[in-house]
Amino acid sequence: MNNFSILSKTINGTVIFMPKGYVNDLGAENLEHACEEFLSKGLKNVVINFSEIQYINSIGASIFTGIVQKIAEHDSMLCFTNMKKVHSDVFEMLGITRHVKVFKEEKDAVNFLNESD
Amino acid sequence: MVEKKDITRLLFSISSLADLGQEVTSAKSFNDRMKTALYVVTGMFSVPKAALLVYNSNQQRLELLTHKGFKDTAWTNIHVKAKHIKSFSKNEPYSLSKIKTNSFYNPDTAALEKFHTKTFIPLFAKDEFVGAICLGKRLSRPSYLQSEKNVLKVVANHIAITLHNSSLFRRLTNKVNENKKLYEDMRHIYHDTIQAFAAAIDAKDRYTRNHSYRVAKYAVAIARELGWKEKDIETIDVAGLLHDIGKIIIDSGVINKGTKLSLSEMSEIKRHPQVSYDILSKIRFPWRDLVHFVRHHHERMDGMGYPDALQGEELSDGVKILAIADAFDAMTTDRPYRRKLSLAEALHEVKNCLGTQFDSRISNVFFRVLQKEINGETKKAQILPHFALDKGFDPTVITTLLETITAELSA
Numbered sequence: 067m068n069n070f071s072i073l074s075k076t077i078n079g080t081v082i083f084m085p086k087g088y089v090n091d092l093g094a095e096n097l098e099h100a101c102e103e104f105l106s107k108g109l110k111n112v113v114i115n116f117s118e119i120q121y122i123n124s125i126g127a128s129i130f131t132g133i134v135q136k137i138a139e140h141d142s143m144l145c146f147t148n149m150k151k152v153h154s155d156v157f158e159m160l161g162i163t164r165h166v167k168v169f170k171e172e173k174d175a176v177n178f179l180n181e182s183d
Numbered sequence: 184m185v186e187k188k189d190i191t192r193l194l195f196s197i198s199s200l201a202d203l204g205q206e207v208t209s210a211k212s213f214n215d216r217m218k219t220a221l222y223v224v225t226g227m228f229s230v231p232k233a234a235l236l237v238y239n240s241n242q243q244r245l246e247l248l249t250h251k252g253f254k255d256t257a258w259t260n261i262h263v264k265a266k267h268i269k270s271f272s273k274n275e276p277y278s279l280s281k282i283k284t285n286s287f288y289n290p291d292t293a294a295l296e297k298f299h300t301k302t303f304i305p306l307f308a309k310d311e312f313v314g315a316i317c318l319g320k321r322l323s324r325p326s327y328l329q330s331e332k333n334v335l336k337v338v339a340n341h342i343a344i345t346l347h348n349s350s351l352f353r354r355l356t357n358k359v360n361e362n363k364k365l366y367e368d369m370r371h372i373y374h375d376t377i378q379a380f381a382a383a384i385d386a387k388d389r390y391t392r393n394h395s396y397r398v399a400k401y402a403v404a405i406a407r408e409l410g411w412k413e414k415d416i417e418t419i420d421v422a423g424l425l426h427d428i429g430k431i432i433i434d435s436g437v438i439n440k441g442t443k444l445s446l447s448e449m450s451e452i453k454r455h456p457q458v459s460y461d462i463l464s465k466i467r468f469p470w471r472d473l474v475h476f477v478r479h480h481h482e483r484m485d486g487m488g489y490p491d492a493l494q495g496e497e498l499s500d501g502v503k504i505l506a507i508a509d510a511f512d513a514m515t516t517d518r519p520y521r522r523k524l525s526l527a528e529a530l531h532e533v534k535n536c537l538g539t540q541f542d543s544r545i546s547n548v549f550f551r552v553l554q555k556e557i558n559g560e561t562k563k564a565q566i567l568p569h570f571a572l573d574k575g576f577d578p579t580v581i582t583t584l585l586e587t588i589t590a591e592l593s594a
Contacts, residue, residue: 148498
């Protein structure tokens with residue numbers, strides 16, 4: 067993966083990932099590993115901000131499927147924000163969005179998670 | 184009316200099939216390609232846990248090739264009998280409940296459930312069973328639409344062909360490796376046999392024990408210094424070992440005679456390169472120039488050699504190398520009619536015969552090899568050990584002599 071990187075930050079126990087670039091090969095598994103690492107530390111809320119994601123293909127979809135599964139296994143909460151329409155359409159078709167909360171903006175997700183806690 | 188969701192699904196499927204095609208034909212390792220292929224499938228159908236199994240036809244069992252979503256990958260190999268393979272529809276997705284009604288399902292195949300298998304796809308390429316895909320529970324609906332099954336079948340077919348091609352390639356590679364080993368074994372036997380022949384040739388003459396062995400070593404050292412390819416070095420090596428094979432038909436009394444040879448005895452001796460050629464040319468050696476080198480190893484630069492009185496550039500480098508290696512060893516070993524020359528005397532003799540008996544360029548290379556051996560610049564000395572124990576042997580004297588000869592040659 068030449069065009070993929072991840073920024074992350076933690077706000078009030080919520081970890082926010084901002085992947086950047088192309089989610090189209092096994093290099094993007096780092097996002098899944100990063101989520102798993104935070105979950106294993108006991109953090110329950112994960113937000114993924116899609117604003118910097120350029121492209122997601124079937125391999126990328128597989129990686130997000132894996133993240134959804136891990137969130138479920140840890141009884142945690144996953145939010146997607148800033149999704150482009152093309153991505154949300156595909157995720158809806160794949161049934162991924164049934165398992166996550168989708169917000170327009172990152173701050174909306176953070177507020178929701180703060181209120182839920 | 185076609186729904187927007189169906190169009191999204193169709194476009195995603197087409198795009199994913201393109202991803203799959205690109206991934207399975209990429210330059211990645213086989214395992215990476217197959218892992219990526221499995222990810223394409225799991226992404227297409229939103230399956231978090233899946234495994235790709237490869238069929239080991241020798242062991243008749245399915246073995247884990249790659250997986251997604253499992254921490255514990257202690258896989259129990261599933262034995263698959265011929266009757267079960269016959270019962271499978273090629274690349275057709277089976278639900279676990281359907282598999283459970285098949286005789287294929289037994290305590291052994293219960294391992295499928297450990298891998299959370301909800302869908303099992305037997306993979307076939309042509310008519311050969313090559314593996315299987317196990318798909319876990321989907322994030323979306325549990326069952327597959329008929330259109331999804333059709334896409335899954337296409338994907339399975341694609342992966343099956345990749346597995347099949349890889350298996351063919353692996354078998355071919357194994358065969359090539361087996362043949363390589365066989366060839367190496369044969370080569371060793373071949374070389375051992377040739378060495379035995381060389382020993383038999385040298386045994387005929389009590390004065391020239393190991394002569395062929397030394398000629399081969401000297402010739403190889405010169406050829407290597409000239410930068411010859413390994414195959415050609417092997418040719419000169421074997422030529423050195425077998426160059427005197429024609430002597431087996433010459434009377435031992437003539438070969439070991441301690442006095443001057445008569446004209447008829449001399450002409451008998453001179454027959455040996457031709458006889459060597461006649462013997463060796465009947466054997467289909469893998470070394471093309473071998474018989475040519477052997478036939479002409481007594482030719483000279485001035486055309487006074489035998490059997491064909493070739494001269495100058497009619498002599499190939501191989502012939503020139505063998506000629507100097509043979510003559511040098513003859514000079515530096517005892518003969519029935521004379522004592523051996525010292526290394527210094529032999530080098531003088533070579534120098535005196537430059538341009539008449541020996542080629543100057545090849546002789547110069549020979550001198551260089553000797554100097555490198557004295558300087559310890561070669562991995563293993565080939566010429567020097569023959570003289571190291573000689574009385575009065577002094578490397579510094581030889582070095583000075585070689586420098587003088589080389590300077591004269593340059594001038």
